[in-house]
Amino acid sequence: xxxxxxxxxxxxxxxxxxxxxxxxxxxxxxxxxxxxxxxxxxxxxxxxxxxxxxxxxxxxxxxxxxxxxxxxxxxxxxxxxxxxxxxxxxxxxxxxxxxxxxxxxxxxxxxxxxxxxxxxxxxxxxxxxxxxxxxxxxxxxxxxxxxxxxxxxxxxxxxxxxxxxxxxxxxxxxxxxxxxxxxxxxxxxxxxxxxxxxxxxxxxxxxxxxxxxxxxxxxxxxxxxxxxxxxxxxxxxxxxxxxxxxxxxxxxxxxxxxxxxxxxxxxxxxxxxxxxxxxxxxxxxxxxxxxxxxxxxxxxxxxxxxxxxxxxxxxxxxxxxxxxxxxxxxxxxxxxxxxxxxxxxxxxxxxxxxxxxxxxxxxxxxxxxxxxxxxxxxxxxxxxxxxxxxxxxxxxxxxx
Ligand SMILES: *[C@@H]1O[C@H](CO)[C@@H](O)[C@H](O)[C@H]1NC(C)=O
Ligand SMILES: *[C@@H]1O[C@H](CO)[C@@H](O)[C@H](O)[C@H]1NC(C)=O
Ligand SMILES: *[C@@H]1O[C@H](CO)[C@@H](O)[C@H](O)[C@H]1NC(C)=O
Ligand SMILES: *[C@@H]1O[C@H](CO)[C@@H](O)[C@H](O)[C@H]1NC(C)=O
Numbered sequence: 001x002x003x004x005x006x007x008x009x010x011x012x013x014x015x016x017x018x019x020x021x022x023x024x025x026x027x028x029x030x031x032x033x034x035x036x037x038x039x040x041x042x043x044x045x046x047x048x049x050x051x052x053x054x055x056x057x058x059x060x061x062x063x064x065x066x067x068x069x070x071x072x073x074x075x076x077x078x079x080x081x082x083x084x085x086x087x088x089x090x091x092x093x094x095x096x097x098x099x100x101x102x103x104x105x106x107x108x109x110x111x112x113x114x115x116x117x118x119x120x121x122x123x124x125x126x127x128x129x130x131x132x133x134x135x136x137x138x139x140x141x142x143x144x145x146x147x148x149x150x151x152x153x154x155x156x157x158x159x160x161x162x163x164x165x166x167x168x169x170x171x172x173x174x175x176x177x178x179x180x181x182x183x184x185x186x187x188x189x190x191x192x193x194x195x196x197x198x199x200x201x202x203x204x205x206x207x208x209x210x211x212x213x214x215x216x217x218x219x220x221x222x223x224x225x226x227x228x229x230x231x232x233x234x235x236x237x238x239x240x241x242x243x244x245x246x247x248x249x250x251x252x253x254x255x256x257x258x259x260x261x262x263x264x265x266x267x268x269x270x271x272x273x274x275x276x277x278x279x280x281x282x283x284x285x286x287x288x289x290x291x292x293x294x295x296x297x298x299x300x301x302x303x304x305x306x307x308x309x310x311x312x313x314x315x316x317x318x319x320x321x322x323x324x325x326x327x328x329x330x331x332x333x334x335x336x337x338x339x340x341x342x343x344x345x346x347x348x349x350x351x352x353x354x355x356x357x358x359x360x361x362x363x364x365x366x367x368x369x370x371x372x373x374x375x376x377x378x379x380x381x382x383x384x385x386x387x388x389x390x391x392x393x394x395x396x397x398x399x400x
Contacts, residue, residue, distance in 0.1 A: 030109060032101035033057040033125070038158055046158035047149045048129035049085055049094035054155045056126045058166065059104055065120030068173040071163070071193070072108060072125045075180030075209075075344065079131035080230035085150075086142050088131050099127055106352035107177070107366070114349050117370035118175070122167065126159050126182075134185040135255075136235030150235040156189055160196060173202045175373065179344035180278065183210025187260045187268070188240050194266040204267045204373055209344045211257045211272040212279060213320050217289040218312070224283035228255050258323040261330075269334035269372050269380075270327050271345060271365060274317040275302060275387055277399035278343040284316050302341035302387065303395065314386055321383055328381060334372035336365055339384040340393035348398050356394040360384055 034057065038046060041053030048054050061068055076093045079085035088094035108123050109115040130136055130152030140148035160168075168174070176193040178186040190205035197203050217223045229252040231237070238251050242263035245254035253259055261268070285295045298305035305313065317339075327333050338345075338358040345351035345365055351358065353366035360368065360382035372380040384390055 030103040030105055030111070033059050033104050034101050035096070035099050035127070037096055038155075038162055041158065044154060044158045045151055046154035047151050048089075048096055048155075049079075049131055049149055050089040050097070051147065051149050052096045052129075054127060054129050054159065055096045055099050056124055056159055056163075057102055057104070058163075059108070059110055059123045061120055061122035063120045065118070065122070067167075067171055068118075068121040069163070069168050069171045070107075070118055070121045070123045070175045070177065071160075072123065072347070073134060073176075073178030073182035073185045074125060074128040075178060075182035075184075076128050078133065078181055078227070078231050080227050080234060082140060082143060082148065082234075085131050085140065085148055085234070089142070089148070092127070092129070094129050094131060096127070096129060099129075106348045107346040107369070109349070114353060116353075116366065117373065121173075121175075124163060126155075128182055128185075130155055130235075132231050132235040132237055133181045133188060135188055135237040135240035136231075137239050138234070138236035140234065152185075152235065153237075153240050156185070156192075156240075160193070164196070168196075171197060171201055175204050175206060177206040177208060177346065178210065179208045179347060180210060183207040183344075184212065184255075184257065184260075186210065187257055187264065190264050190266050190268060204269070205264070206269040206271065206346070206369060207257070208271045208346045209273070209276060209278065211270055211276070211320065211324070212283070213258065213316075213323055214253070214256050215279075215284060215316060215319050217283065218285050218295070219289040221289065223286050223289065224279075225252060228252050231255075258326070261326050267332035267334075268327070268330075269336070269369060270324065271336045271369070272320070273342050273345075274320055274337055274339050274384060275313055275341050276320075276343055277302075277341050280313065280316065280341075284312070301395065310387065317386065324383070328383075333381070334368070335381040335383060336360055336368050337383045338393070339387045339390045340397055341387070341395075342393075342397040342399055344398055344400070350394075351397050356396060357392070358390065358394075358397065359392040360390075 037053040092098040134152040134156040136150035136152040138150040241254040357364045
């Protein structure tokens with residue numbers, strides 16, 4: 001469904017190697033970063049859907065970055081039913097039995113040219129194996145009578161605790177991020193992450209492709225809302241939601257970023273496409289929401305959309321941009337809202353920092369995020385014009 005860390009990464013790496021084979025930097029293969037399983041996971045009740053211990057990958061910082069920490073929460077859709085969670089148990093998104101070492105690229109890379117501002121930080125990728133954006137707290141029963149563990153919230157807490165024992169407790173600067181479902185998790189836990197550190201530590205959050213909007217699909221149904229509603233109830237995510245929102249709204253509504261960002265007090269950067277390819281494919285125009293094949297080639301490649309379809313996409317953009325008003329008005333927040341047909345732009349070199357990366361104000365995402373994090377510019381808030389206005393959008397950007 002949404003982003004899977006490993007395979008698109010390999011694919012994009014290959015692409016990058018082919019594209020930039022003249023550059024010695026791109027041609028060097030990033031090293032694999034080993035998987036670490038959480039210690040005492042079962043005793044802590046912090047387990048993947050199948051009851052196995054969750055895992056993460058830690059790439060140690062060095063030099064001036066030795067006391068800085070970047071925590072990245074992996075994404076990969078959600079599971080909203082016993083059946084879909086049961087299927088997930090048999091994959092790396094539901095069990096550490098299937099997890100392997102990963103390559104760190106883009107914002108996760110330890111190479112200066114690929115990641116000028118964060119390459120020497122301690123960088124942690126937390127694997128996503130709970131199916132509910134690190135937010136669930138319940139036990140379920142699988143079809144065969146065995147248990148299904150919905151323990152995302154405990155995974156979040158236990159992993160943060162363990163990282164504290166590995167040096168994060170003396171962090172000088174920290175950044176919580178993630179992509180897609182993991183990006184939503186970064187928003188959910190942003191203020192909690194901030195609270196782990198003393199006030200003089202600089203702590204910020206970055207949401208990449210997690211700005212899911214509560215928009216109707218083509219048939220007029222709120223299919224994303226039903227999906228979220230099912231997750232919220234199946235996995236019991238209440239505890240992870242802002243109390244202020246729960247006081248007057250239902251938990252499903254509170255799970256959407258438009259509500260979440262109202263309560264976040266930590267400086268946050270929202271990176272998202274106005275035409276988020278995952279949302280267009282799965283929330284605006286999911287299969288079954290339109291007759292026949294009318295939308296299939298448009299969903300596959302935005303260049304194939306008819307002018308009527310483009311108008312519908314502009315409607316989606318309008319709603320997304322209007323919901324970002326809250327973030328626009330917040331001091332110390334940052335925005336990079338491009339008009340490229342893409343999804344998850346930080347963990348890939350090609351979109352993070354390359355000759356074909358999307359640019360706004362002539363800045364790449366890497367420059368914009370760095371400028372915002374380190375306060376190198378007064379304000380970093382870009383909202384792009386309408387598709388196809390931006391000549392830096394490439395069809396080779398990740399859309400998974
Ligand atoms: C679960 O999500 C799928 C799409 O991913 C959808 O077809 C199905 O209706 C959803 N089930 C519930 C109970 O919301
Ligand atoms: C939607 O339909 C297309 C082709 O018609 C298929 O390739 C794709 O897997 C379907 N997507 C989902 C989520 O079922
Ligand atoms: C997009 O349109 C081009 C030219 O009309 C066509 O060759 C291509 O197959 C289409 N792509 C998809 C994914 O439908
Ligand atoms: C855009 O930035 C690049 C360097 O990143 C620079 O070479 C180029 O001159 C800039 N273009 C404009 C129009 O400012």
